[in-house]
Amino acid sequence: MEWTRGHTIGRGATATVSIATSGSGNVFAVKSAIISKSEFLQREQKILSTLNSPFVVEYIGYDVTRRNNTVMFDLMMEYVRYGTLVDVIHKCGGWLDESMISHYTRQIVRGLEYLHSTGIVHCDIKGRNILIGEDGPKISDFGCAKRIKNPVEGVRDDREASIGGTPAFMAPEVARGEEQGFPADIWALGCTIIEMATGGSPWPNHIHPSSLLYRIALSEELPEFPAFLTDKAKDFLSKCLRRDPIERWTAKQLVKHPFLEELSNVRKLTNHTAGSPTSILDQGIWGFIDESETSYNLSQTDGNLNSPNQRLKQLSMSSGLMINWVWEDSWVTVRDNEDNNIRPVQ
Ligand SMILES: Nc1ncnc2c1ncn2[C@@H]1O[C@H](COP(=O)(O)OP(=O)(O)OP(=O)(O)O)[C@@H](O)[C@H]1O
Numbered sequence: 005m006e007w008t009r010g011h012t013i014g015r016g017a018t019a020t021v022s023i024a025t026s027g028s029g030n031v032f033a034v035k036s037a038i039i040s041k042s043e044f045l046q047r048e049q050k051i052l053s054t055l056n057s058p059f060v061v062e063y064i065g066y067d068v069t070r071r072n073n074t075v076m077f078d079l080m081m082e083y084v085r086y087g088t089l090v091d092v093i094h095k096c097g098g099w100l101d102e103s104m105i106s107h108y109t110r111q112i113v114r115g116l117e118y119l120h121s122t123g124i125v126h127c128d129i130k131g132r133n134i135l136i137g138e139d140g141p142k143i144s145d146f147g148c149a150k151r152i153k154n155p156v157e158g159v160r161d162d163r164e165a166s167i168g169g170t171p172a173f174m175a176p177e178v179a180r181g182e183e184q185g186f187p188a189d190i191w192a193l194g195c196t197i198i199e200m201a202t203g204g205s206p207w208p209n210h211i212h213p214s215s216l217l218y219r220i221a222l223s224e225e226l227p228e229f230p231a232f233l234t235d236k237a238k239d240f241l242s243k244c245l246r247r248d249p250i251e252r253w254t255a256k257q258l259v260k261h262p263f264l265e266e267l268s269n270v271r272k273l274t275n276h277t278a279g280s281p282t283s284i285l286d287q288g289i290w291g292f293i294d295e296s297e298t299s300y301n302l303s304q305t306d307g308n309l310n311s312p313n314q315r316l317k318q319l320s321m322s323s324g325l326m327i328n329w330v331w332e333d334s335w336v337t338v339r340d341n342e343d344n345n346i347r348p349v350q
Contacts, residue, residue, distance in 0.1 A: 005065065007080070009034060014087075018044045018147055023083060032064050033083040039068065042077035044147040049079045051124060051146045059115030061135055061144040084135035084142055089200070092136050098203035102237055105200045108134075108141050109240075110264040112193060115143040117255035120186045123152045127184055128169045129192035131199045152185065171213040171220070172205045176247045179221035187249035190258070194227070194244030197237075201230040236263045 006027035014021040019037040026032070037045045052063040064080035086092055089108065093100055100108070112134060119126060126133075127148040135144045148168035167184055175191035178184045195206035202208075206227035210216040219225065226245045229238050240263035243253040258264070 005067075007032075007034070007067075009036075009071075016145070016147075019079075024080070031083050033081050034067075035079045035081065036069075036071075036076045039075040039077045045077050045079055048146040048149070049077075051149050051151065052079070052081065055119070055122065055124070057115060057118040058139065059111050059118060059142060061142045081144075082137075084137040084144070086136040086138075089131040089134040089136055089141060089196070093131060093200060093203050100200045102201075102233060105197060105237070106263055106265075108136075108200065109193070109197055110259075110266075111140045112143065112196070113255050113258045113264065115141070116189055116193065117259055119143065119149075120189070120255050125150055125152060125184060125186055126189050126192075128173070129189050129196055130170050130173045131196055134196070150184075171216050172207050172210070174217070174220055175249065176220055177249050179217045183249075185249065186254065187252040190244050190252045190255065191249075193258075194241050197241055197244070198227055198230060201233060239263065 007024050010023040010025065012020055012022050013033065018041070019035045021033055021035045024032055024034040035045060035048075049063075049066045052061070053066075055063065061084060062082035064082065066080060067078040069076050069078055096104075112129075116126070116129070124146075126143060126146065127150060128145060129143070133143065133145040134141045136142075150166065167178055167181055169178060169184070169188075169192070171179070173192040173195040175184075175188040178188050178191075198206040207216055207219065210219075224247065226247070229241050229245075233241070240258070240261050243258060243261065246252045253261075
């Protein structure tokens with residue numbers, strides 16, 4: 005397919021996202037990384053190409069292109085026009101009201117129900133990885149995702165051995181380095197609801213990810229439930245934010261929770277997201293995202309990471325070392341990648 009790259013609309017830790025047009029005039033988004041650093045993008049392409057749901061960003065294809073003598077891996081996907089959920093929260097004045105939270109949560113849960121039914125754990129659910137289109141939220145950014153081969157019998161593939169995601173949204177069992185299965189996405193959903201309600205981190209006032217990780221992993225605490233939420237909403241949160249993953253509700257159970265009942269008076273999205281989407285950097289949203297919201301991907305398969313304590317130490321050390329904010333134009337997070345299954349396209 006002939007296509008032309010347009011302006012940059014977003015930058016993440018691993019890739020740059022641009023708008024693009026095809027020869028026939030269709031507009032789409034293209035997420036690109038230098039081929040030698042495209043392991044996560046290629047993993048994302050492999051997973052996204054198998055998915056088909058109105059609640060997941062739509063896959064279009066991939067390409068390998070040359071740009072200023074550099075070979076790039078390009079993942080093409082639908083262009084989702086209102087940007088991320090964090091952008092929308094910001095445009096709404098810093099928080100969403102409960103009817104909006106319920107409306108968005110319903111679609112995110114349906115996206116998770118779909119992903120989990122196909123054996124995919126997203127591993128990095130948070131506002132920045134939910135894109136908002138005209139029909140509502142779509143789950144995106146599958147760079148940390150993994151497939152559990154036989155979810156019913158619990159047979160796992162190699163990727164199950166890795167731990168990834170964003171510290172502030174990590175479930176206790178993930179922070180301890182024990183496991184990252186479907187319940188970890190449900191915990192992160194609970195954290196995302198708090199993000200929608202408060203516009204901030206589920207664990208406010210944490211300067212450094214290492215202290216946050218210890219708190220999540222080893223305390224008995226839960227993130228604070230926003231006081232203004234109704235009992236119904238708090239009950240929903242309490243089903244997501246249970247420290248024991250076995251006690252957490254599944255996406256299939258959550259879909260039926262009364263908090264997600266359809267409401268007729270949800271504000272129209274276009275009322276509060278007027279204006280065309282721009283780069284996340286243009287929108288000045290970084291002010292309320294602290295560094296504990298940076299994504300990581302660490303492999304547990306490393307022999308040094310056998311005990312929960314060692315893994316925690318490794319995670320927190322990595323947090324300190326890996327964050328490398330580059331303020332002029334972009335920011336970079338270096339991720340450890342021990343994944344031998346991912347091979348760059350030759
Ligand atoms: N399909 C899309 N349509 C519109 N904007 C998009 C799309 N995909 C990504 N973006 C924009 O690009 C930004 C970066 O994309 P994404 O989060 O997928 O990159 P990443 O490198 O995987 O980021 P992270 O640092 O979270 O791992 C998003 O926050 C969003 O603003």
